[in-house]
Amino acid sequence: MVDKSILGLFKDPDSTADAVDSLRKAGFGNHTFDILSGVPYPEGTFGEHGPGHKLFVFPLIGAICGFSVALLLTLGTQVSFPMVQGGKPLIAIPPMMVIMYEGTMLGAILFTVLGVLFESRLPRPGVGLYDTRITEGFIGLLVSCPEEKIGAAEQALRGAGAEDIKTESASGGGR
Amino acid sequence: MRNQHQNGTNHQVRHYQALSPAQINRFGLVELGSSGPLYRFCVRLFGILALLGIVGFMMRVASSGFSDRAAWGYYVATVVFIFVTFQAAPTVAFAIRAAKGHWRRPVSRIAELFAVVGVLNLILLLPVLFLIPPITGGRKTFWFELHWLLPFSAPGFFLFFGMLALVVCGLCLLYLSALPDFAAARDAKGGIYTGLARGWVGSQRQWKMLKSGLNLLGAFYLMTFVLVTTLFAWDVSETLVPGWKDAIYPAFHSITGLQGAIASTILALGIARKFGGLKNHLHMEQFWGLSKPLLATSLLWFYMGWSTFLTYWYGRTLAEQHVLQLLMFGPYFTVFVMSFLLKFLIPLLFLIWNRVRMSIMGPVLIALSILTGDIFEMVRLYVGPFTITEVGHEMTHVPAAHLPDFADILIIAGAISGAIFIYLVSSKIIPRISLWDMKEGMLLTRVQSFHRAEVLVIGKPE
Numbered sequence: 295m296v297d298k299s300i301l302g303l304f305k306d307p308d309s310t311a312d313a314v315d316s317l318r319k320a321g322f323g324n325h326t327f328d329i330l331s332g333v334p335y336p337e338g339t340f341g342e343h344g345p346g347h348k349l350f351v352f353p354l355i356g357a358i359c360g361f362s363v364a365l366l367l368t369l370g371t372q373v374s375f376p377m378v379q380g381g382k383p384l385i386a387i388p389p390m391m392v393i394m395y396e397g398t399m400l401g402a403i404l405f406t407v408l409g410v411l412f413e414s415r416l417p418r419p420g421v422g423l424y425d426t427r428i429t430e431g432f433i434g435l436l437v438s439c440p441e442e443k444i445g446a447a448e449q450a451l452r453g454a455g456a457e458d459i460k461t462e463s464a465s466g467g468g469r
Numbered sequence: 470m471r472n473q474h475q476n477g478t479n480h481q482v483r484h485y486q487a488l489s490p491a492q493i494n495r496f497g498l499v500e501l502g503s504s505g506p507l508y509r510f511c512v513r514l515f516g517i518l519a520l521l522g523i524v525g526f527m528m529r530v531a532s533s534g535f536s537d538r539a540a541w542g543y544y545v546a547t548v549v550f551i552f553v554t555f556q557a558a559p560t561v562a563f564a565i566r567a568a569k570g571h572w573r574r575p576v577s578r579i580a581e582l583f584a585v586v587g588v589l590n591l592i593l594l595l596p597v598l599f600l601i602p603p604i605t606g607g608r609k610t611f612w613f614e615l616h617w618l619l620p621f622s623a624p625g626f627f628l629f630f631g632m633l634a635l636v637v638c639g640l641c642l643l644y645l646s647a648l649p650d651f652a653a654a655r656d657a658k659g660g661i662y663t664g665l666a667r668g669w670v671g672s673q674r675q676w677k678m679l680k681s682g683l684n685l686l687g688a689f690y691l692m693t694f695v696l697v698t699t700l701f702a703w704d705v706s707e708t709l710v711p712g713w714k715d716a717i718y719p720a721f722h723s724i725t726g727l728q729g730a731i732a733s734t735i736l737a738l739g740i741a742r743k744f745g746g747l748k749n750h751l752h753m754e755q756f757w758g759l760s761k762p763l764l765a766t767s768l769l770w771f772y773m774g775w776s777t778f779l780t781y782w783y784g785r786t787l788a789e790q791h792v793l794q795l796l797m798f799g800p801y802f803t804v805f806v807m808s809f810l811l812k813f814l815i816p817l818l819f820l821i822w823n824r825v826r827m828s829i830m831g832p833v834l835i836a837l838s839i840l841t842g843d844i845f846e847m848v849r850l851y852v853g854p855f856t857i858t859e860v861g862h863e864m865t866h867v868p869a870a871h872l873p874d875f876a877d878i879l880i881i882a883g884a885i886s887g888a889i890f891i892y893l894v895s896s897k898i899i900p901r902i903s904l905w906d907m908k909e910g911m912l913l914t915r916v917q918s919f920h921r922a923e924v925l926v927i928g929k930p931e
Contacts, residue, residue: 332490332653333908334676336930345674349681353689392696393627399693400634403686407641410682414675418668426656428671429649431490431908436672 298444299423301330302435302451303458310433311340313454320450322437330424330434340433352409353402360401364394423462432457482916482923486749490908494653497900497907500746504897507744515890522883528876535599539868542852543877545600547884548593549701550847553722554840555888556590557730558583558737559639560694561759562646563687571927572758574910575750578903579741580734581646584639585895586888591636593884598625600855601704624704631697638693642686645679649905661898698726709854710795712788712863715780721773722850728766728812729843732836735759737892739833741901750902753829760832764820767839771813788863795853800870804849811842844881 304310310329317327324343329335337344368390376384411417428434435456437447444461451459488496526544533540562580565573601624652669654662669675699719707713735756742751778797781789797805815838825831856868873881913928 328672328674330671331673331676332649332671333905333912334680335673335912336928337673337677342673345677347674347678347681349678349685353685392700393630395696396627396631396634396693399689399696400630400637403634403638403641403689403693406682406685406689407645410645410678414669414678415672416667416669416675421668421670424670429490429653429656430494434670 297438298441299436299438299462300444300447300451301423301425301460302437302454302456303425303427303460304433304435304455305431305457307335307339307433309455310435313435313451313456314340314342316450316454317435317437317447320446322439322443322447322450326439327435327437330428330436332429332431335433347413349406349409349413352405352412356401356403356405356408357398358401359405360397360399361394362397363401364397365390367397368393423460425458425460427458482925485914485916485925487916488907488911490911493904493907493911494657497650497902497904498654498657502897502900508893508897512890512893515886515893518886519883519890521879522881522887525876525879525883529880532876535596538600538602538858539856539871541596541600542855542871543848543873544880544884545597545705545855546844546847546851547881548590548597549705549851550843551586551590551593551884551888552701553698553726553847554729554733554843555583555586555892556635556639557694557698557726558733559642559687560691560727560730561734562642563684563691564762565758566683566687569929569931570758571910571914572754574906575747575902576734576738576755576759577906578646578899578901579737580730581643582892582895582899582901583733583737584636584643585891587632587636587639589884589887589891591632594629594632597705598629601625601628602709624700624708628697628700628704631693631700635690635693635697638686638690642683642690643899645682645686646903647899648679650900650903653904654900694726695723698723706850706854709857710792710864711857711859711861713792713854715777717773717777717780721770721777724766724769724773725812725843725846728763728770728839731759731763731766732839732843735763735832735836736840739829739836742829745896745901747902750907751829753827756829756832757827760820760826760835763832763835763839764816764826767813767816767820771817774813786863791864791867794867795857795864796849799867801849801853804845808842808845808849811838812846813842 302313304313314327314329327342329340329342369385372384372386378384423436425432425434435451437451439447448459448461529540529544535541558580562573562577565580566577648666648669649671651662651665651667652671655666699722702719702722707715707718738747738751738755738759741747778793781793793799795801816835819825819831819835825835852871853868856871857864859865913930915926916923917926918924
């Protein structure tokens, strides 16, 4: 069954938190709603469940990949084109470490960016159900649920004092 | 609106303005987005100077080619100057963000915006790669060769690779930091910001990722900056001088970069406050906050330079004497004295005073002194070594000072102007104040009574 979305707009964090409580009481799970804001509110401000993520795995994987490529490059270069420099061993660890550091950094940087985009669910072709007032200070509470529960969600949002409510059909699914 | 309680309170309370998110958006997107006559004049001026720099570059190529390394000394010094000043500035944004200082909110974006200068410097670096001599022919070096792979020498490849990583990291850091502001601009104006915002809606997950990502990328930027500055120190100056074997030099160079980063940021803040419409957002505490690490890095710069000097002065072999002659007391003595005065003595003598640190004009003038000193410093560290053609373990003589010609002056002025030009143009697309950071600051700050005074109470949820 395809989920429908409904967006409640609130003027202040207290009424948003009340709406979160109402949604829970109405049987909506933590994964069915999301809070949209133009400001990073401290985690737990609305009594919401903190989103889990695996961002820190990305730079680690990137670092391992970058390190491995740099190791192969340096080893491969010296083994394929042997040239003794200043009496140093052919496989000389100190200069290799510099290249491996560079490779590790580049891999970690690129994978961090990928990780942030992936974990943020970006880029997206559009903004979905959204309202431009959110960047002006309003707080959005976006609920995604089966169509038959949309009424209960709307009731919970209105009961908590939502300033405005938008649904996919009313807003055309966009802004 | 200005806070009404002005009596018996500290400067932070006096300057505190309670602004709504909509007011901050309007300020950042409308007021700062408009281009005044001064801005247009500066863009044209620095654009023309940058074009003259290209003329200077063509003159240099025509007159010297790439075989006469000495002729390119000032070009290389300029590239490294831009690196240790403008390109170093995003490290400041990371450091003050990591320290979770509330005063840093209007500062971060001004420092992060310097990352765009990295694109120019990456292009400027390309000729340098062909000027670094090959590792064959008896030259002492750290590296193995990659001539089978590249048209330029191996050290050049590693320098380019490191710089590329730094530029990519800086741009990603800037983009990520500006993403919520692009979304605000998309909602207010649309246009190119719709594409730049990439569907950002400000979900709790997105905010969490943004903050974690900024911390990670900031740390990587600092780590990569230290590496690239080390490569500049090794491959573009130290190993060109027979007999210069100094383990402290890369660390000294890194400190030079961190000092230059703070100085660039302070100067940019001063200009943004005076001419860039940020008078109501940049106050004494931002300059005061940055002047303390500026003093610390100035002292460290002296300490590291002194350590290098003492080792060579005490050793006093012929090779060591020649190195000291080249870098300090010989043909570049005047340059060394200017660098010492502008980067250490003047900052020390003024920044030790509270009255200077706790002001706006004081740190700005000291920052200008340090940045001017950095030009002399890069001439000292790069122009001299580029005149040396000898290889081996020690110099037999110290070459005479290489003075800049007309092409060099055009190159220096053009490259620095090009960096300023790119910064100015970028600041029109990317808000030069972090709107979401400012909104978060407003969210977490309250003015409250404390006995008979009013104090600023700042929430620190992390």
